[in-house]
Amino acid sequence: MARAPVRSSQAKVVSNILEKHGYQLGQYLGKGAYAIVWEAYFKKWRTNVAVKVLMKDKAEAEFLSKFLPREIQVWKGLKHPNLINFYQSIETTNRVYIMLELAPGGEVMDKIRMKGACDERTAGKWFEQLCQGMAYIHSKGVVHRDLKLENLLLDQHDNIKISDFGFCKFAATDVKNLKQVQLSETYCGSYAYVPPEVLQGIPYNPFLSDVWSMGVILFTLRTGKLPFDDSNLRRLLKQMIKGPIFTQKHASISLECKDLVRGTLASDVHRYSLHTIFDHPWMLPLVRERPPYLRDMDALYLRPHLRRSTQRLMTIRHTDGGTRSTANLVSSTRLVHPEALRSPSPPPSPPAHRPPLHARPPLQRSWGGREEGGRAESERERERGRGLAKDGRRRE
Numbered sequence: 001m002a003r004a005p006v007r008s009s010q011a012k013v014v015s016n017i018l019e020k021h022g023y024q025l026g027q028y029l030g031k032g033a034y035a036i037v038w039e040a041y042f043k044k045w046r047t048n049v050a051v052k053v054l055m056k057d058k059a060e061a062e063f064l065s066k067f068l069p070r071e072i073q074v075w076k077g078l079k080h081p082n083l084i085n086f087y088q089s090i091e092t093t094n095r096v097y098i099m100l101e102l103a104p105g106g107e108v109m110d111k112i113r114m115k116g117a118c119d120e121r122t123a124g125k126w127f128e129q130l131c132q133g134m135a136y137i138h139s140k141g142v143v144h145r146d147l148k149l150e151n152l153l154l155d156q157h158d159n160i161k162i163s164d165f166g167f168c169k170f171a172a173t174d175v176k177n178l179k180q181v182q183l184s185e186t187y188c189g190s191y192a193y194v195p196p197e198v199l200q201g202i203p204y205n206p207f208l209s210d211v212w213s214m215g216v217i218l219f220t221l222r223t224g225k226l227p228f229d230d231s232n233l234r235r236l237l238k239q240m241i242k243g244p245i246f247t248q249k250h251a252s253i254s255l256e257c258k259d260l261v262r263g264t265l266a267s268d269v270h271r272y273s274l275h276t277i278f279d280h281p282w283m284l285p286l287v288r289e290r291p292p293y294l295r296d297m298d299a300l301y302l303r304p305h306l307r308r309s310t311q312r313l314m315t316i317r318h319t320d321g322g323t324r325s326t327a328n329l330v331s332s333t334r335l336v337h338p339e340a341l342r343s344p345s346p347p348p349s350p351p352a353h354r355p356p357l358h359a360r361p362p363l364q365r366s367w368g369g370r371e372e373g374g375r376a377e378s379e380r381e382r383e384r385g386r387g388l389a390k391d392g393r394r395r396e
């Protein structure tokens, strides 16, 4: 991992604060979009931890008031061997310190960069651990929404630790019974890892979207390359809809593994649920212990295609009417569900209260955005620009 120099005055301030709370500052570990991460020794537990230090003046106000508290609140409640454990957070006038379990093995991404594709055994071990961690997260009604190789860290025994809950949120309103999935509407994540429905800017099931990202991870683990070229969005979407391509170079990848990749990188109508993944022939010999909550989670992987098709039909109608909506990618794809073409949806009636997603007219939707009523497009554009993080990620 590249170690960028950090100004010593900054390190001094951090060190002083940490000392006051019983930590001894160690080496610099890396830098994220908003934070610098250090290793530190926690005297009380006699253990090394990772400390994420966020400079408040570098972060956007909305990030500090909304996303960071949500990240902390959700992360605090999650405890699993394949997740980075959250220990404590400390807020001072200028900074927020987040104490986390240390992952001394670094990022899986760095391993792939250095050594290329993993063999079937290593990919199997890591993917099974990723599935265990994700099944646990989903069982709590939480979605990660930024799964990628950079966010998979390794402990000292090369075990997967899922990290970075900056985009996570509760997405099942009835967490106890794991029902009522809240479809997401805003673009979240990195282009190379998000599913087509997210790129298209249409309401999507975030649990299924996490599964897609897991498929991208599995493909990359076995081939050493991302499945789709994210340098051009239109091309990216076309490639996603076609599905991942295996060539002669991938002859060493087992047919079962290829099948699992195809099942996770399928359209959301056909995409595997975590339950199906755990039952897949490639996974069966790898699974150490089947998560007990798996059976109760099927409602989370609700297929939103009927809702979607209704909405798409409305968009097409609108486009035919001569005014292109910002969601024009939607009408140019092959994802229209045949049901929608057979039975047109009734025109949306004026809502007495906030209408369900599928009933809202397309003009109110903006690319990857929330419904914003009658606000000017330029205002929405400005907001989009602000909401997009440096690495092309967006928060909702």
Ligand code: AMP
Pocket: 001, 029, 030, 031, 032, 033, 034, 035, 037, 050, 052, 084, 100, 101, 102, 103, 104, 106, 107, 153, 163, 164
């Ligand atoms: P992030 O802000 O999460 O993007 O992390 C910035 C850098 O710190 C990345 O290089 C991570 O690999 C590293 N890092 C983040 N969390 C940890 C951790 N818990 N243990 C070790 N390194 C970490």
